Amino acid sequence: MNLKPATLSSIDEVITHYPSKRSATLPLLHLIQEDIGHIPEEAIPWIAGKLEIQPINVYEVVSFYPMFRRQPIGRRHIKVCRTLSCALMGGYKTCAAFEQEFNTHRGEVSPDGEVTIDFVECLASCGTAPVVLIDDDLHEKVDATKVKQLSEQIKKEKAERLKS
Amino acid sequence: MPAPAQRRIIFQHIDEPGYTNDLACYQRHGGYEVLKKAVTRKPEELIDEVKKSGLRGRGGAGFPCGVKWGLVDRKSGKPIYLIVNADESEPGTFKDRYIMHQDPHQLIEGTMISCFANNVKQAYIYIRGEMPHGARILEKAIAEARAANFVGPNILGTGYSCEIFIHRGAGAYICGEETGLIESLEGKRANPRIKPPYFPAVLGLYQCPTIVNNVETLCHVKYIVEHGGEAYTKIGTPGNTGTRIFCVSGHVQRPGYYEFEAGKITMGQLLNEVCGGPLPGRTFKAVIPGGSSAKVMRFGERYKGKRKLGADLVDYDWGVEDVPMDFDCLAMVGTMGGSGGVIVMDDTVNMVEALANINAFYSHESCGQCTPCREGALWMKKITTRMVHGLARNEDAALLKSVADQIPGRTICAFGEACSWPTQSFIAKFGDEFKGYPEAKKAAKPANANELV
Ligand SMILES: Cc1cc2nc3c(=O)[nH]c(=O)nc-3n(C[C@H](O)[C@H](O)[C@H](O)COP(=O)(O)O)c2cc1C
Ligand code: SF4
Ligand code: FES
Numbered sequence: 001m002n003l004k005p006a007t008l009s010s011i012d013e014v015i016t017h018y019p020s021k022r023s024a025t026l027p028l029l030h031l032i033q034e035d036i037g038h039i040p041e042e043a044i045p046w047i048a049g050k051l052e053i054q055p056i057n058v059y060e061v062v063s064f065y066p067m068f069r070r071q072p073i074g075r076r077h078i079k080v081c082r083t084l085s086c087a088l089m090g091g092y093k094t095c096a097a098f099e100q101e102f103n104t105h106r107g108e109v110s111p112d113g114e115v116t117i118d119f120v121e122c123l124a125s126c127g128t129a130p131v132v133l134i135d136d137d138l139h140e141k142v143d144a145t146k147v148k149q150l151s152e153q154i155k156k157e158k159a160e161r162l163k164s
Numbered sequence: 165m166p167a168p169a170q171r172r173i174i175f176q177h178i179d180e181p182g183y184t185n186d187l188a189c190y191q192r193h194g195g196y197e198v199l200k201k202a203v204t205r206k207p208e209e210l211i212d213e214v215k216k217s218g219l220r221g222r223g224g225a226g227f228p229c230g231v232k233w234g235l236v237d238r239k240s241g242k243p244i245y246l247i248v249n250a251d252e253s254e255p256g257t258f259k260d261r262y263i264m265h266q267d268p269h270q271l272i273e274g275t276m277i278s279c280f281a282n283n284v285k286q287a288y289i290y291i292r293g294e295m296p297h298g299a300r301i302l303e304k305a306i307a308e309a310r311a312a313n314f315v316g317p318n319i320l321g322t323g324y325s326c327e328i329f330i331h332r333g334a335g336a337y338i339c340g341e342e343t344g345l346i347e348s349l350e351g352k353r354a355n356p357r358i359k360p361p362y363f364p365a366v367l368g369l370y371q372c373p374t375i376v377n378n379v380e381t382l383c384h385v386k387y388i389v390e391h392g393g394e395a396y397t398k399i400g401t402p403g404n405t406g407t408r409i410f411c412v413s414g415h416v417q418r419p420g421y422y423e424f425e426a427g428k429i430t431m432g433q434l435l436n437e438v439c440g441g442p443l444p445g446r447t448f449k450a451v452i453p454g455g456s457s458a459k460v461m462r463f464g465e466r467y468k469g470k471r472k473l474g475a476d477l478v479d480y481d482w483g484v485e486d487v488p489m490d491f492d493c494l495a496m497v498g499t500m501g502g503s504g505g506v507i508v509m510d511d512t513v514n515m516v517e518a519l520a521n522i523n524a525f526y527s528h529e530s531c532g533q534c535t536p537c538r539e540g541a542l543w544m545k546k547i548t549t550r551m552v553h554g555l556a557r558n559e560d561a562a563l564l565k566s567v568a569d570q571i572p573g574r575t576i577c578a579f580g581e582a583c584s585w586p587t588q589s590f591i592a593k594f595g596d597e598f599k600g601y602p603e604a605k606k607a608a609k610p611a612n613a614n615e616l617v
Contacts, residue, residue: 020351022351025351027332030293057351060353064354067335068334083456084414084521088413088614090614122253122256129419133294
């Protein structure tokens with residue numbers, strides 16, 4: 001596993017936050033996923049070794065928490081809130097509009113590898129429904145016009161990346 | 165009667181132009197002065213102020229904070245931990261988000277005061293994984309507070325030391341349940357623990373006594389220590405002291421967060437005046453008053469009974485609009501104030517579809533330890549989804565009810581109740597709509613209705 005030096009030092013630092021090393025399981029998984037994009041197979045024994053626990057202890061955590069993924073996804077992760085307040089304000093339409101923009105279905109990587117669209121549960125921003133989390137950024141009141149804007153932005157960034 | 169004015173004590177600076185989330189701005193507004201005074205007082209005095217205040221937890225259950233602190237095992241010789249529950253994931257709830265993003269030092273000051281009062285040397289803020297910016301903002305704020313000697317070793321020269329670390333969740337709702345949260349913080353699956361014996365106050369984090377409090381609760385503690393427990397009881401109503409932040413979402417003109425004295429505003433004032441009433445051309449149909457697990461209220465129904473008003477017993481006869489918004493009144497009418505998340509549905513909503521949406525949530529979020537919860541939540545989801553997307557039958561309402569009725573009281577944690585109450589209450593109050601659904605499905609949907617599942 002090839003982790004950046006910054007990740008490795010963050011890992012060593014975060015372990016010191018807890019009286020029991022095992023507590024650092026979630027933080028380590030977050031750090032590795034942020035670095036690599038997903039949790040590769042070899043991360044599991046690696047974390048177990050680092051925290052002096054069994055690989056099964058890591059595996060059972062990875063498989064429990066929805067945010068950890070075992071497979072690579074698109075470059076951008078579009079998470080559309082599915083829960084009641086967002087659905088009442090058109091969240092399902094928002095999701096369908098993104099699927100159409102990127103010619104994909106939720107749970108899949110778009111054909112150009114650019115995005116993965118997923119439904120997620122309530123993002124604690126129900127007053128500005130429907131909401132969408134793109135990577136780390138929350139977008140509020142995402143109606144059809146806003147889906148268009150956000151999608152254009154992602155496509156523009158892709159074009160710029162391909163040029164350079 | 166016109167709605168009272170908002171009383172913003174916790175959200176005082178939320179959305180204030182020019183107010184930033186750094187230490188300098190917080191201190192310009194008097195920040196950390198309460199902590200400075202608090203550390204010169206006896207910890208027991210601070211706990212007494214909180215007891216006197218009558219403060220009830222804002223995370224959902226409304227348990228008195230002072231009582232909770234009184235249950236902490238202080239004789240065990242083990243360290244006492246404090247965990248800030250910043251998992252905010254009860255559908256319909258969005259208040260802690262704004263405190264953490266816009267006014268993080270208010271939370272840190274409240275946390276430090278609470279730690280000092282309870283002789284806690286290590287605190288963790290458990291923030292949900294979907295708030296990465298919030299986690300970074302809090303980390304930066306803690307670093308600032310540490311540099312200013314408000315957090316860390318030998319705080320303000322008192323010899324008292326306390327650390328705060330941020331711990332991020334990873335997308336599981338059950339981490340909001342306090343013992344699930346503790347398991348998660350220990351690096352495990354968030355499977356809630358059985359009580360007894362695992363009361364956090366006695367056997368919590370690392371089997372040590374632990375206090376778990378919601379973000380907003382700890383901000384109230386700061387206010388109470390500043391103004392005194394006695395003064396706090398003057399806000400709100402007896403038994404429901406202080407303010408409540410109502411998070412209104414769904415079908416109203418002005419959704420958002422509004423802070424009022426507890427019990428001083430009615431549901432009708434909140435929805436019609438403060439939130440501007442229903443969307444044009446629509447009427448209110450139902451409201452869930454305290455996060456998605458609270459039992460639904462149907463517009464048009466009436467609640468009758470006797471209640472205590474001061475020393476007297478008085479009759480009440482309320483419609484939905486008349487119910488005062490506090491823990492006790494909402495409990496009296498058969499639902500709950502919970503986390504303050506008010507979800508409004510208008511006449512474009514079909515209640516079978518709304519329930520199917522809610523059931524999909526609970527089925528996804530059950531931790532899976534208890535058979536009644538894991539299987540029951542799944543079957544309630546399967547049945548309601550089938551009703552919407554497949555075959556709907558007249559007998560489905562009775563079937564759903566029988567599944568829901570077999571869950572509560574038979575599970576390790578309160579999620580069992582939380583996941584069955586929506587189904588039970590939707591069927592009790594909108595049974596006609598469930599029975600009529602096979603027919604209703606054949607008719608065209610209102611053009612402005614949204615897909616819900
Ligand atoms: C299924 C479930 C989910 C919960 N989710 C949350 C939550 O997201 N945030 C929260 O503060 N409390 C949540 N709670 C309540 C906590 O268990 C606990 O009562 C609360 O954090 C105590 O803090 P308080 O006394 O300050 O309210 C949840 C409870 C249950 C049963
Ligand atoms: S009631 Fe549900 S969520 Fe709670 S412990 Fe049991 S299975 Fe898990
Ligand atoms: S329901 Fe979408 S943010 Fe709460």
